[in-house]
Amino acid sequence: MLDIPALGPTGPYRTRNRTTVPDASGSPALALASVPGLVVSHWIEQLRAHPPLPVTQTAAVLGKAAAVFESEEIAGDGLDAHERRVAALTGTPLPVVRACDALITDTLRDVGRAPSSARPTGCAPVGTTPFEAPSAGAAWCRTGDVFAVHAAGNSPGVHAMWLEALALGYRIVVRPSHRDPLTSFRLVTALRTAGVPPTQLVVAPCDHATADLIVERSDRALVYGGQDVVDKYRNRADVRLQGPGRSKLVVAADADRDTGLDIARTGALDHAGTACTATTGVLVERDPSGFAAELAAALGEVAAAHPLDDAAVLPCMPRSAAQQLTSAVLGRAGDAIVHLAPRAVPLGGEGSLTAVTPAVVELASARDPLLSYEMPFPCVWVAPFERAATDVLDGSLVLSLLTGDRELVAAATGLTGVSNVYVGRPTSWTHPDVPHDGFLGAFLMRAKGLAHGGPLTGRVGARGSSAIEE
Structure with a gap:
C-alpha cells in the first residue's frame, strides 16, 4: 500500500x-x-x-x-x-x-x-x-x-x-x-x-x-x-x-421542452451526480409526468463504466455501498412514481467495484421533502410547479430557471435561502466571476478604517460616536 x-x-x-x-x-x-x-x-x-x-x-x-x-x-x-x-x-x-x-x-x-x-x-x-x-x-x-x-x-x-x-x-x-x-x-x-x-x-x-x-x-x-x-x-x-446543495431546476410553461430536458440531464450528471451543484429537484409547470418520463429515458441511456474509462460519468463504489444507496431511494420513494429505478451494476475484476445508475422519481407535490433529498449519484426528483408557491424553491444552493418570465425570476432571486440564481443554464454551470456560495473573501476579511494627515481633533457625532475632522 x-x-x-x-x-x-x-x-x-x-x-x-x-x-x-x-x-x-x-x-x-x-x-x-x-x-x-x-x-x-x-x-x-x-x-x-x-x-x-x-x-x-x-x-x-x-x-x-x-x-x-x-x-x-x-x-x-x-x-x-x-x-x-x-x-x-x-x-x-x-x-x-x-x-x-x-x-x-x-x-x-x-x-x-x-x-x-x-x-x-x-x-x-x-x-x-x-x-x-x-x-x-x-x-x-x-x-x-x-x-x-x-x-x-x-x-x-x-x-x-x-x-x-x-x-x-x-x-x-x-x-x-x-x-x-x-x-x-x-x-x-x-x-x-x-x-x-x-x-x-x-x-x-x-x-x-x-x-x-x-x-x-x-x-x-x-x-x-x-x-x-x-x-x-x-x-x-x-x-x-x-x-447539501439541494440544487433545483424550474421548467416553466413558456420554456422549450427539449432545452429543459437537456439542462436537467446535464445538471443531474454534474460530477457524476455527487456535487452539491448537481440537480436534485426538477419542478415542471406543464406536464411534469411526461417530463419525468422523458428525462428517465434520457438518463437511462447512461452506461455504467469503470472509473478509469474515458467515457465514465457515473460514480463507483463497493457493492454493499451501492446497494445501500439504491435501496435507500426505492425505500423512500414509497407511493411516488419511479420512472427510472437506480441499479447497482457490478463492473467485474478484482474486489466488488460497482457503478450506480441514475434514478428519476415523480412526486405528487413540490412540498414533498424528497424534492431536496440529495444522493451521491444522479438522482432526480420531479414535481409539479405552481408560480404562487415559489417558497418551495428556497433552501437551494443553485436555482436554475428556464423561463422568460421576469417576475418569476425576480421572485426567485429574492429568496434569502438561495445562493445562486441562473436563467437558462444548468445548476452545474460555473464561471470564475460567479461565487460558488457567496465569496469566500467576504467571510475571511473585513473593512478596517485608515486615516492619516495633519493635526486632527475629535468631535462627538450626532449618534454619540467620536468623529474626525481636520
Whole structure:
C-alpha cells in the first residue's frame, strides 16, 4: 500500500497510528497518517507565529505551484498517474478528476494575480497601511490568521476553494477526507516546492475528535459535510458550511421542452451526480409526468463504466455501498412514481467495484421533502410547479430557471435561502466571476478604517460616536 504522511511545519510527518484507506472496490489502497490532537495544536501555534507570504510574491509563487502540480512527479506520480490513482481510489470518473485538477491549476494562476471579487470598492488592497492609503479610507484586512479546511472527498475540486485564503495571507490547516487524501498531498507539496514556506500550510489527516479541535484552535474554518455537520455548526459565525446543495431546476410553461430536458440531464450528471451543484429537484409547470418520463429515458441511456474509462460519468463504489444507496431511494420513494429505478451494476475484476445508475422519481407535490433529498449519484426528483408557491424553491444552493418570465425570476432571486440564481443554464454551470456560495473573501476579511494627515481633533457625532475632522 502507498504510505501517505501528514505534512507538518517542518516537513513530512509519519505517525505510529495509521488509517487504512480502501479504494472504490473496497480493497486496501493507502496507509494514511493520523495526527494526534496535541501535535496539531502545536502545528497551529507554529503557523500563527509566522508572518504570511508577502502579497508581492503571491502571484509568482502560486503560478509556479500550478506548473509543479501539472508537470512534476510527486510521491512518484506524474499528473496522469496521480489522476488515475485518485479515480481508482474514490470511484470518481477519470474525466471528472481531470476537470477538477484543471480547476485547481487555473485557480492557482488566477487567485494571486487578480484582486478578489469580494473586496469592497471602498477598500484599498490587502497589506495597505495608513501611509499608503488616502488621507481617510479603509483597507481590506484579515479577521484572523489561521484558516482550517475540513475537505470533502466527493470531488478533488474542493481544494480550489481554499486557495484564495492563502493568497489573502491566511495560514492553512487542511484536514483531508479519508476518501481522497491524495489531492491535498499533491497540492500542498506543489505549493511548498514552488516556494510557500511549510510554516504557511500543513496537511493534518486525523480522527473526528481532532478535526473538531482544529476548528476550535483556528480563527476561521471551511467545513464540508452532511446535514449532521450543518446542524452541528450552523450557529458558528467563524465556520463557513458547505453542506447539501439541494440544487433545483424550474421548467416553466413558456420554456422549450427539449432545452429543459437537456439542462436537467446535464445538471443531474454534474460530477457524476455527487456535487452539491448537481440537480436534485426538477419542478415542471406543464406536464411534469411526461417530463419525468422523458428525462428517465434520457438518463437511462447512461452506461455504467469503470472509473478509469474515458467515457465514465457515473460514480463507483463497493457493492454493499451501492446497494445501500439504491435501496435507500426505492425505500423512500414509497407511493411516488419511479420512472427510472437506480441499479447497482457490478463492473467485474478484482474486489466488488460497482457503478450506480441514475434514478428519476415523480412526486405528487413540490412540498414533498424528497424534492431536496440529495444522493451521491444522479438522482432526480420531479414535481409539479405552481408560480404562487415559489417558497418551495428556497433552501437551494443553485436555482436554475428556464423561463422568460421576469417576475418569476425576480421572485426567485429574492429568496434569502438561495445562493445562486441562473436563467437558462444548468445548476452545474460555473464561471470564475460567479461565487460558488457567496465569496469566500467576504467571510475571511473585513473593512478596517485608515486615516492619516495633519493635526486632527475629535468631535462627538450626532449618534454619540467620536468623529474626525481636520
